Amino acid sequence: MSAKAGAGARSSIEISEEILKRIRAGKYAPGDTLSQYELAAEFATSRTPIREALRFLEAKRVISLTASGRAEVATPTLRGVREAFQIRAELEGLAAELAVDWLTDKDLKNLRTCQDGYAHALRRQTTEGKASKWLSYNETFHTIIATASHNERLMEFISEMQNDAVGPILGYASQMPHSLMEENIKQHEEILSALERRDGKVARAAMSNHILRTTDIVTRWMEAG
Incomplete structure (x- = not known):
């Protein structure tokens, strides 16, 4: 069951900032898969803001998204x-x-x-x-x-x-x-x-x-x- 957004749920921008913070700290390494389901559960929200956060990070070239929506931390070139x-x-x-x-x-x-x-x-x-x-x-x-x-x-x-x-x-x-x-x-x-x-x-x-x-x-x- 997908997590539902509650009163204290974070926005997609806040979620993207937290994910980026973890990448900058080396907690998420290049090639690591980011599960939308697990992130939604962690941030106590639905998968919609998670997808928005991941698309935002993809635009910044920090992660890559496949056609199926799978997200991976991008490897710097x-x-x-x-x-x-x-x-x-x-x-x-x-x-x-x-x-x-x-x-x-x-x-x-x-x-x-x-x-x-x-x-x-x-x-x-x-x-x-x-x-x-x-x-x-x-x-x-x-x-x-x-x-x-x-x-x-x-x-x-x-x-x-x-x-x-x-x-x-x-x-x-x-x-x-x-x-x-x-x-x-x-x-x-x-x-x-x-x-x-x-x-x-x-x-x-x-x-x-x-x-x-x-x-x-x-x-x-x-x-x-």
Whole structure:
């Protein structure tokens, strides 16, 4: 029996956001099948908003739907990864340059906390399997910088890229051996150091180089697999 929508049932948009959140956290991996029946039961709703949510995510290339309505988490393509990260490198590089004029001492302290947490979580990944933890620290690190740019349109573009393209790619990449991501710790440190010195040009270059280097790491891992 299909679940019926109740007073507290979520909308299709809310459901799509939750599914996307799980993909970004690596909880749903590429190739995983998403059962409409199970999702309807979990969200205490009918299958109609589930289908709407899945179609919405298909339009964003996050999942694929067959003619029968079967849903699978999409596997990022090499071209898709390169294109998304090229755009991200430009947007977040600019954000880092703008942020130097606005970052507060509290912002810098929060960035340091994120950086320390990121390094610790990444190095514990293989022993505790908490990929989503370092992904969360990484996202927060980048979000603090984007927010500090004080450019609302730029922040909107970065947020959209993170939610719809970059996040799912990083969720997929969380399957990589953690050793491949070790150099990201050093790159984050270079970004943070430039921000602490209020050196906008260096911060921009460090951020762009970090993202482009991540592109190389992820695409080489994809090609090898």
